[in-house]
Amino acid sequence: MSDIVVSFRNVGKSFEGMKNPALDGVTGEIRTGVITGLAGPDGAGKTTLLRIIAGLLAADAGEVETLGVDPVKDVATVRSDIGYMPQKFGLYEDLTVIENLNLHADLRNVVGAERDETFERLLQFTDLKRFTTRFAGKLSGGMKQKLGLACALLGKPKLLLLDEPGVGVDPISRKELWKMVEDLVNQGIAVVWSTAYLDEAEMCGTTLVLNEGKLLFDGTPAAMTAPLKGRSFHLKNLNTRKRPLLAKALARDEVSDGTIQGHNLRLILTDHAQPFPPEEIGAGESARWVEVAPRFEDAFIDRLGGGPDGQSILARHLREIPHDGNTVIQAVDLTKKFGDFTATDHVTFDVHRGEIYGLLGPNGAGKSTTFKMMCGLLVPTSGQAVVVGLDLRKSAGKARQRLGYMAQKFSLYAGITVRQNLEFFSGIYGLHGKSQMQKCSEMEEIFHLGPFRNARTDSLSLGYKQRLALACSVMHEPDILFLDEPTSGVDPVTRREFWTHINGLVERGVTVMVTTHFMDEAEYCDRIGLIYRGQLIANGTPDELKEMVATDEMPDPTMEDAFIELVTGKDR
Structure with missing residues (x-):
């Protein structure tokens, strides 16, 4: 006992x-x-x-x-x-x-x-x-x-x-x-x-x-989780893009919370609500509801009254970029050596306009090194990192004006106020005068930073620090957004808020490259590159990576199952 x-x-x-x-x-x-x-x-x-x-x-x-x-x-x-x-x-x-x-x-x-x-x-x-x-x-x-x-x-x-x-x-x-x-x-x-x-x-x-x-x-x-039995569903066989469907679903009174899970929407209905006809949100005639087991996180969000409504105020304040399908991020045989150690080894991938591309891998696998080369923060030993048609080895400064970057570790200035950080970073990105002040005020309103505008940044909670970091990375309305573990350590509600903004930005044509250790976040990605020991060992949609490891014993693997099996399989 x-x-x-x-x-x-x-x-x-x-x-x-x-x-x-x-x-x-x-x-x-x-x-x-x-x-x-x-x-x-x-x-x-x-x-x-x-x-x-x-x-x-x-x-x-x-x-x-x-x-x-x-x-x-x-x-x-x-x-x-x-x-x-x-x-x-x-x-x-x-x-x-x-x-x-x-x-x-x-x-x-x-x-x-x-x-x-x-x-x-x-x-x-x-x-x-x-x-x-x-x-x-x-x-x-x-x-x-x-x-x-x-x-x-x-x-x-x-x-x-x-x-x-x-x-x-x-x-x-x-x-x-x-x-x-x-x-x-x-x-x-x-x-x-x-x-x-x-x-x-x-x-x-x-x-x-x-x-x-x-x-x-x-x-x-x-x-x-017991109170959520009969209220947790996958909406499957969707006939169109998941992100706008999720936003429409979250706007309905019947839906308490929702996320993207591979090709499906994971939706939690409010108490006593019944599944609505999928065609009412434009999911198509083939879409169908399938009940799934509730998760602890579903129950937590439900106890707080539900998640965000799926509408991004940030996206509405930023310009729209045409979805032309062009390749806007490209790595070609990208290699980085530190002395005798090869951190990134001939990595090749591309990312298209308006796509979320996830770069995943174990600690020390080389994903952060790869990520920093794609942002122009590290110079490759060999190979090419190309962003919006610009070779970062030759035109890093010019390319950087088109990029937004949110670092893995909180990269803002801790000893100055929230407003001073916003003004400093907007100035670096070329905003001045009336337009700069207007954009700073917009960001304070969008990310609920107004009550903290004169507070030292190091006095903020982690969630508000991350909101400020995201605000500073998007003030200049970049074409491409690099997010290095943007929600590490933050709570589920803040994480949903972040992904509501990210999904909204992508719908307006912004291209996002993200690293994360949180496998549910990887489900939001259109495609994933999995890096291990400096090499790209898998590249595909979340569901394609899960299918690679599916077996009779594990017919329906999670994203975490796929990650573990693909990485450990290289050591067998």
Whole structure:
């Protein structure tokens, strides 16, 4: 029988300058024997609750008991029994793997033979033994998370708190990380896995769902999704483009939420609503409804009252570009070497006007290097990167005026205000005077940045930082938009908002090239290029990639299944 290791009752916490409490009367418990998911959007209160459980913050109200004691009053008692892996990479990037382990072992007083035995066990467990001399800053995203996990496990903790360990990690590394955590649960360690990715929450044994500091749900994932049985559908056999159909479907009163999934629309109907005739949104006579199992994310969006309505205000404010079908992005034998290391190896693909092309691959596979060459941020060693007919090796500056770029890591200036960032980037892209001020005001309105216009950018939540970054990348109305993991770490509602804008822009003729580790986002792409060890190993529509790995045992693979099978198949 599982034991209760943490209990909290009516916990409240407020911070100066915040309009609403970070936590507002939250009650729950954490047990051994299951992974407890702590799910919710950015700013929901997940990190605050973890820090209170660990004794790093004192609650303003309520009662907290961690491992049988008050975690603040008895912090010395619980400290050695808690492993805490923070949201941001909490290790020293200029130290090697083994140096980071030594430092954390010193802090936890793990010495002598115990240290040697523990290091051997953890390096074996995390598969980092080959990389002990590598600087932490040079590790891939997945390897960084494994090192963070190893450091958190020093001293054999009874309680492991993981704050968004899956952010920025590819599906293969995330699967490996998940297997490690399941092994720890089987050893009797109580584990909390905090996440904004609700597919991760769905894999937990039990979940606490927070939103705006309040507890939205407490129970098993099955109990969360149960109310949506009979309301979750695929609309299949569509006779026209998916993006305008999705926008029309989301505008209907019967539809609570919707996304694109391969050739289909995935639609969640409101309570007591019935499927409408598909021809009413122009889906064609052959279109048909097929009921599918509801997902945790569907249930979360539904509890919040549904997703966005599918209409992009941003798209309406930008010029329309004719869909001429021309090739506007082209890579020809694109190669980049760093010394003896080949990051991108003779990669060839093309992207047509008004298309979304996804560049996918594991951490360290070479997709970001390829992406940066296509934006003109890196010079190829050999081969060509051509955008709107311009060779980026020769005409990078001229081409860049036609491009919008949103970087993987937040690339704006943290120490200046929201408005100053908008003015700075619009000036770089050639906007001045009255038109510049008008465009800045438009972006503030479209992305709901008005209340923060005079706030320092580093004070914004992640979701608003990403909104600002997207605003800065589209102010000059580019033909082509490069998005490098644009929604990494943001919540499902913000992610839908982003894709509503992206879909709207593409319908107006903008071409989008995107990288993502979120496989549901890959479903929005018209075509996908899958890169592994610097080479393009697959190229096609999401459904074509899924068909490549379909078997009798797995007749209907997901996009994540396809990703894992195609990549691991190269190693067999």
